[in-house]
Amino acid sequence: MALLIEKLAQYWSYPFVRYALVVGVLVALCSSLLGVTLVLKRFSFIGDGLSHVAFGAMSVASVLNLTNDMPLVMGITVLCAILLLGTGRNARINGDAAMAMFSVGALAVGYLIMNVFSTSANLTGDVCTTLFGSTSILTLTKTKVWMCVALSVVVVLLYIFFYHKIFAVTFDESFASATGIRAKEYNLILAVVTAVVIVMAMNLVGSLLISALVIFPAMAAMRLFKSFRTVTIFAAVFSVFCATAGILTSILAGTPVGATIVTADILLFALCTLVGWLRRR
Amino acid sequence: MKRPMILLLVGILFLTCSACGGNEKNAQSKEPSPSSISQQSEPLPMDQPSSEPEATISPRVSSSLSPSQGDNSTRDIQALQGTASASNGDKKKHSVEKTKPDSGKEAPAAVDLDLTTLSSTMVYGEVFNMMSTPDDYIGKIIRLNGLFTVYQEPETGQVYCGVIVQDAAACCAQGFDVVMPDHFRYPDDYPPTQSEVTIVATIQADRTLEYLGILTLRLEDITFEHIGTAP
Numbered sequence: 052m053a054l055l056i057e058k059l060a061q062y063w064s065y066p067f068v069r070y071a072l073v074v075g076v077l078v079a080l081c082s083s084l085l086g087v088t089l090v091l092k093r094f095s096f097i098g099d100g101l102s103h104v105a106f107g108a109m110s111v112a113s114v115l116n117l118t119n120d121m122p123l124v125m126g127i128t129v130l131c132a133i134l135l136l137g138t139g140r141n142a143r144i145n146g147d148a149a150m151a152m153f154s155v156g157a158l159a160v161g162y163l164i165m166n167v168f169s170t171s172a173n174l175t176g177d178v179c180t181t182l183f184g185s186t187s188i189l190t191l192t193k194t195k196v197w198m199c200v201a202l203s204v205v206v207v208l209l210y211i212f213f214y215h216k217i218f219a220v221t222f223d224e225s226f227a228s229a230t231g232i233r234a235k236e237y238n239l240i241l242a243v244v245t246a247v248v249i250v251m252a253m254n255l256v257g258s259l260l261i262s263a264l265v266i267f268p269a270m271a272a273m274r275l276f277k278s279f280r281t282v283t284i285f286a287a288v289f290s291v292f293c294a295t296a297g298i299l300t301s302i303l304a305g306t307p308v309g310a311t312i313v314t315a316d317i318l319l320f321a322l323c324t325l326v327g328w329l330r331r332r
Numbered sequence: 333m334k335r336p337m338i339l340l341l342v343g344i345l346f347l348t349c350s351a352c353g354g355n356e357k358n359a360q361s362k363e364p365s366p367s368s369i370s371q372q373s374e375p376l377p378m379d380q381p382s383s384e385p386e387a388t389i390s391p392r393v394s395s396s397l398s399p400s401q402g403d404n405s406t407r408d409i410q411a412l413q414g415t416a417s418a419s420n421g422d423k424k425k426h427s428v429e430k431t432k433p434d435s436g437k438e439a440p441a442a443v444d445l446d447l448t449t450l451s452s453t454m455v456y457g458e459v460f461n462m463m464s465t466p467d468d469y470i471g472k473i474i475r476l477n478g479l480f481t482v483y484q485e486p487e488t489g490q491v492y493c494g495v496i497v498q499d500a501a502a503c504c505a506q507g508f509d510v511v512m513p514d515h516f517r518y519p520d521d522y523p524p525t526q527s528e529v530t531i532v533a534t535i536q537a538d539r540t541l542e543y544l545g546i547l548t549l550r551l552e553d554i555t556f557e558h559i560g561t562a563p
Contacts, residue, residue, distance in 0.1 A: 062450075067457045189457030190464070305451035 055303065062302055070196045071188045071308070074251070075294040077203035079264060079312075081248045083290030084210050086269035087283045088221045088241065096147070097135065098265040100154040101249040102258035104131040106182070107157030107164075109253070114168040121198065121250070129246040131157075136242035182259045188298070188308050199251050206244050213237065218279055256309030264290065267316035274320070274327035293319055445469070447476040448530060452498065459497050459506045462535070466547040469535045474551070477530040477558070480523045481507070491518045495529065495551070509538075509550035524562035531556055 062068045082098075089097055108127035112120030131153055165178060191199075210217065219227035220237045228234045252261045268290035272282045297312030304311075447455050455476075462469045478495040485492070493510040510533070516522060523529050533551035 062454060065454070065457070067461060068454075071457075189453065190460045302451055302453050305453045308453065 058303060059299065066193075067189045067191065068302060070191045070193070071298055071302075072295065074191060074196055074199045075188060075298045075308075075312070076291050077199055078248065078252045079268075079290040079294035080287050081203050081206045081244075082252055082261075082264040083268040083286040084207065084283060085241070085245055085248055086265040086290075087272070087279070087286050088217055089245065089265055090269045090273075091221050094136065095266050096150060096154075096262060097132075097245060098249055098252075098262040099259075100135065100150040101128055101132055101246055102253060102261040103154040103161075104128050104157040105250050105253055106258045107161035110161035110165040114164055121195075124253075125247065125250050128250050129243050132242040132246035132249075133239060136238055136245065182257050189302075202247055202251060206248060209240065209244055213240065217241065221279075256312055260309045260313050263313040263316050264294075267313070267320050268293070271316075271320040271323040274323040275330075289319055289323075290316075442473065443475045443532060444472040445474040445535075447474065447497070455497060456506075462549060463506060466535075466537055466549050469549065470537050472535050473532065474535055475530065475532045475557070476508075477528060478508075480510075480525060480527050480529040480559075482518070482522060482525040484518070491522075493522070495531065509548060510554060511536075511550055511552045512554065523556065523559045527562045528558075528560035529556060530558035 089095060105124050105128045108124040109120055111127075112123045115123075117123060135150055135153060162178065216227075216232055216237050219230070219232050220234050220241075224234045224238075227237075249261055252264055256264060268286040269282065271289050272285040276282045276285055293315040294312050297315040298308060300306065300315070301308040301311040445458075447458060450458065476495065476497060478497040481494045481496060483492045483494075484490070491512075493512055494507045495510055496507045510531075512518075512522065531551065531554050533554040535549055536552045537547045537549050539547065
């Protein structure tokens with residue numbers, strides 16, 4: 052144990068470890084807040100769909116040799132999120148079909164672009180890093196960290212200030228509209244915030260594993276708690292705990308960061324399910 | 333709802349600011365580093381002594397000297413003498429017999445950057461930093477392990493060497509150009525290609541190879557601490 056603490060203390064002196072923890076915690080917090088709403092609105096898979104769109108955008112950015120790909124990736128992902136979530140149920144192609152089309156379409160086109168136009172010597176590595184996050188969380192610059200901090204503050208503040216409206220829109224959109232809440236606008240805000248979180252989370256767990264950050268903490272909290280508020284708070288706590296544990300474990304044991312965080316989420320979900328089952332008996 | 337969320341947010345932001353704030357270089361220089369007495373400009377954070385036993389440095393001397401004649405056991409090369417690091421200084425007192433031609437230069441005074449004590453995830457992060465901010469690392473003495481690779485140009489006969497450092501995901505390995513000592517003759521004095529080696533070397537850069545602002549790092553004044561067998 053003393054050896055582990057000594058090792059952690061040694062690793063803490065590396066700036067990139069501190070950056071990884073900061074970004075990991077913030078992304079986990081934001082994704083779990085949104086996760087409760089998305090799971091209840093039956094949009095659990097939106098994370099996967101949008102992250103594939105972000106992958107496609109990222110491949111375009113890399114082919115264009117953009118030094119800062121964030122604006123382009125964010126812009127395209129937000130646009131797709133608005134198209135997917137903002138149009139509601141009146142779209143000609145319904146939600147899950149549209150999401151699937153965006154998801155696989157962007158993934159295929161992104162990979163195709165990277166293969167045909169990429170100048171990188173390590174295409175497999177680039178794709179692997181983007182899809183699984185692998186260790187890209189350890190390569191963040193200070194600018195990216197501050198950008199992530201700023202975006203996270205905006206996301207959390209939006210969630211706090213529009214909490215009641217989000218609550219109403221989450222459970223019954225029609226009723227919310229009938230009571231004067233502009234449901235479409237709040238759906239739009241949700242869509243934009245979801246896209247922002249997805250793009251931030253791509254650094255942490257990669258585009259294939261983002262859904263885990265959205266779904267597992269919310270589902271784990273739902274195993275134990277019933278009210279929307281407690282579920283939201285505990286989803287955030289669970290998610291932050293799993294992200295911290297996952298990052299620390301991965302740097303100590305040398306395992307891939309994203310996969311380790313998701314495994315921590317799965318274990319916590321299993322534990323919460325067991326506790327919930329025992330409480331009901 | 334707002335109150336607990338704001339408290340949570342404030343707590344996380346506090347942690348964020350305390351982690352991001354400050355000059356990391358200053359923070360690094362405050363690290364206790366008994367093993368590193370480097371006179372380089374900015375000490376790196378991995379100067380601490382290894383708490384793990386250095387299995388690759390042992391008093392045992394292999395009778396097989398030529399890499400091409402390698403037996404199945406690991407061959408230990410006692411090329412580093414005395415002062416490589418305080419943590420393994422005692423062990424090195426036993427390593428007095430040179431069994432392989434070394435670089436022919438003075439053994440490095442201290443290792444600034446010991447990648448062998450880091451987990452593979454950390455190694456990836458650190459090597460990425462070296463590639464992205466090479467100027468911070470030039471002149472540092474590094475210890476690392478990886479796969480030794482050799483390529484001989486068929487037309488000119490020129491031999492190029494490198495050490496590939498694997499990462500945790502095994503997809504994003506990064507390599508260093510290695511400059512072998514002048515008196516090493518290929519292939520007799522070279523480790524077998526694809527063998528795992530532990531080396532101590534000085535990081536240098538060839539500015540003539542700078543391309544699009546990217547500087548290629550290479551390892552010079554190389555000393556082999558350990559040479560494994562080829563797969």
